[in-house]
Amino acid sequence: MGLPPGPPGARSRNLSCVSYKHPSVRGSLGGAGGGGPGARHVRCPPRHCCIGIWNQSHALVQGCWGGGGAGCPSPACAPSPAGAPGGAVLVCLCHGHLCNGNASGLVARPAP
Amino acid sequence: MGLPPGPPGARSRNLSCVSYKHPSVRGSLGGAGGGGPGARHVRCPPRHCCIGIWNQSHALVQGCWGGGGAGCPSPACAPSPAGAPGGAVLVCLCHGHLCNGNASGLVARPAP
């Protein structure tokens, strides 16, 4: 059906990502990204990326991300602003091992 | 959805029809028309007619008929030819109590 070829890192093996959810966040990334209670790492399904979402330097959600087909070209997490302008939400997608644990340019606190 | 109004007899109550299947017939009219083994009568679902199919004077299938929406305007069974011309298959649809047991104009043998 002509999906664009993705980053080799995200497809050739199952990625492991840091898994975390801040108590303020409603819902979850699901089985793929949620992990068990207290899980710190998660193994992703094929063709997934690691995702990290921060509010300033404070992690909100970390896990696997498969939806959207945007791909994750970078092996490292380089967060960019998302959501309404003036907000402080930063998002990264990446395909390196546990790449969503540390965000370049901010002090990430993956779990309390 | 605009189904044409059917005969009152077929809709206001559940019809009972004669139920029979000749051993030569493959398949069956289903739960509605089949009856148990040896059943001679069957109670039809709403909006069904009685059907009788004969090969000359010899009954092939009798039971309930709901498919097709052709309706069954007549209370009595008045068989008309069906299938390839020159064949001897006669069919009736009717809405009288056990109306498919006897066909006017032929000597019906509903069960051996």
Add this chain to the structure above:
Amino acid sequence: QNRSARHQAHCRLQELTIDLHDRKFIVMPTVYVANNCEGPCKLPLSTRVPSYYSHTVLLLGMQERGSPLQRAPCCVPVRYSDQLIISISTEGLEVRKFPNMVAEECGCR
């Protein structure tokens, strides 16, 4: 059912019958009520069709904002029923149930 009533405001089930009298191997039915889904698909779906899909709403939204679609949402059957067919051949009479023969419910997809 008159013809003008078929130009309705939204996608819905309409009666469509197919005459089978000329198919001599079919004993019953002689008239097959296949039905069809007819009418336009327009927003808001929520007030018009009982169950609607997010994908359709998004396509209609794109269209409303002027993005051309290669295929616009279309009114199709979303639920079917079976049809018993009684046929005759040299091997005798056969009663057989065919699935997905009659459109029973419509939706925009």
Add this chain to the structure above:
Amino acid sequence: QNRSARHQAHCRLQELTIDLHDRKFIVMPTVYVANNCEGPCKLPLSTRVPSYYSHTVLLLGMQERGSPLQRAPCCVPVRYSDQLIISISTEGLEVRKFPNMVAEECGCR
């Protein structure tokens, strides 16, 4: 994906992406791959689509014999998948799964 490749011989799944960058309350995805079903529905379906419905074959048959149809068979999604949406509001971040957001398989209905 070039434009001319989309004029294919028969109903099939095609990639369709919707840019969500301008929907500021949506954090992820920024590009939503909704897909669409495109292309003509023609007989014989058996050689063209993996699962086809008797009702569609009958409609196409009527059309081939010259009977006008109020609605001709149309290429639509017959299987969808879900889409996770991460949104932000004054109440904070929310991750929610929406059903039937992505067309995954097409058929003529």
